Amino acid sequence: QITLKESGPTLVKPTQTLTLTCTCSGFSVTTSGVGVGWIRQPPGKALEWLTLIYWNDDERYSPSLKNKLTITKDISKNQVVLTMTNVDPVDTATYYCVHLNYASGTYEFDNWGQGTLVIVSS
Amino acid sequence: QAVLTQPASLSASPGASASLTCTLRSGFDVGTYRIYWYQQKPGSPPQYLLKYKSDSDTQLGSGVPSRFSGSKDASANAGILLISGLQSEDEADYYCMIWHNSASVFGTGTTLTVL
Numbered sequence: 350q351i352t353l354k355e356s357g358p359t360l361v362k363p364t365q366t367l368t369l370t371c372t373c374s375g376f377s378v379t380t381s382g383v384g385v386g387w388i389r390q391p392p393g394k395a396l397e398w399l400t401l402i403y404w405n406d407d408e409r410y411s412p413s414l415k416n417k418l419t420i421t422k423d424i425s426k427n428q429v430v431l432t433m434t435n436v437d438p439v440d441t442a443t444y445y446c447v448h449l450n451y452a453s454g455t456y457e458f459d460n461w462g463q464g465t466l467v468i469v470s471s
Numbered sequence: 472q473a474v475l476t477q478p479a480s481l482s483a484s485p486g487a488s489a490s491l492t493c494t495l496r497s498g499f500d501v502g503t504y505r506i507y508w509y510q511q512k513p514g515s516p517p518q519y520l521l522k523y524k525s526d527s528d529t530q531l532g533s534g535v536p537s538r539f540s541g542s543k544d545a546s547a548n549a550g551i552l553l554i555s556g557l558q559s560e561d562e563a564d565y566y567c568m569i570w571h572n573s574a575s576v577f578g579t580g581t582t583l584t585v586l
Contacts, residue, residue: 386575396509396517396566398575409573445516456570457507459532461516 351375353385353446353462360468367433367467371446378422378429379404382452385429387420389442390464397442401449402429436469443467472496475567475578482584487557493550493567493578501543506550507568508541517566523550557585 357369371385378385386401386409400420401409410418419432433440444467448460476494483489495501505524509517523529523541531539538558542551550567562585567578 388575388577395580396511396568396577398568398577401575411574455505455522455530456575457519457522457532458509458517458575459519461518464516 351448351460353448353460355444355446355462355465357444357465357467359466360470361436362471363437363469364435367431367436367440367469369431369433369444369446369465369467371429371431371462373427373429373446373448376448378402378427379424381405382450384449384451385422386447386449386458387429387431388445388447388458388461389440390445391439391442394442399444400431438469441467441469473579474499474571474576475569477565477567477578477581479579480582480584482586483557485557485559485585488553488555489557489561489583491552491554491565491581491583492544492547493552495548495550495569497548499548499569499571501548501550502545504550504569504571506541506543508539508550508552509566509568511564511566513563520552520565554583559585561585 352374354372361367384403387399402420421430443464445464446462447458450459474496507522508520511517519532521531538555540553565581
C-alpha cells in the first residue's frame with residue numbers, strides 16, 4: 350500500500366525559506382517508473398502543480414515557480430524534500446505530496462498525501 | 472487566461488447525468504492531449520478518476536465506478552467528464568489536468584452540486 354506523508358512548518362514568515370518533507374512508504378523513490386511531486390492548493394482555490402522528481406533524479410518544475418523551487422531525494426530515508434525560497438503570503442496553501450505512476454506510459458498522480466497547510470504571515 | 476478553463480459550478484439532480492467540460496486555451500489542441508480527471512471532496516485530498524485521450528485510449532482509476540467516463544468535443548476544443556446516474560456522493564470539486572512540455576497543468580475546477 351502506497352502512502353505519502355507531508356511534514357514541515359505550519360507558519361513561515363515572508364522572505365523565509367520553506368522546507369517540506371514527504372515520507373514515502375509502500376514503494377521506493379528509486380524504483381523505475383516512479384515519480385514523486387508536489388502540488389499545492391490555496392484556501393478555496395484550484396490545484397497548482399509545482400514540481401516532480403523521477404526515479405532517475407530527473408527534475409521538472411512549474412515554469413512560473415522554477416526560480417523559487419528545489420526538489421531533492423533522500424534515498425536513505427525514502428523521502429522527497431521541497432524547498433521554496435523567499436516565500437510570500439500568496440504561497441499560503443495546502444501542500445500535497447503525490448506519487449506518479451508512469452510505468453504504463455501514462456502519467457497520473459495515483460496516490461496523494463493528506464496535505465499540510467502552510468501559512469505565510471509575519 | 473488559464474490553459475484549462477472549467478465552469479466554476481454545475482448543478483444536477485440525483486439519477487441524472489452531468490457533463491463537466493474542460494476547455495483548452497487557443498493554441499492547445501485537445502486532440503493531442505491525454506486529459507486526466509480528479510475528484511476532490513471537502514477536507515480531503517484529490518483522488519484520481521480517469522484518463523482519456525480517445526475511445527481506444529482511456530482508463531478508469533482503480534476502484535472508480537463505471538458511471539464515470541471521459542470524452543472530447545473537438546469542435547469546442549474541450550475534454551469532458553461524464554457522470555451518469557448521479558449520486559449524492561458525487562458532490563465534489565472536479566479538476567482536469569494535462570501534461571504540456573513535461574509540466575503538469577490543472578484546470579480551474581468545477582464544483583458539482585447534486586440536488
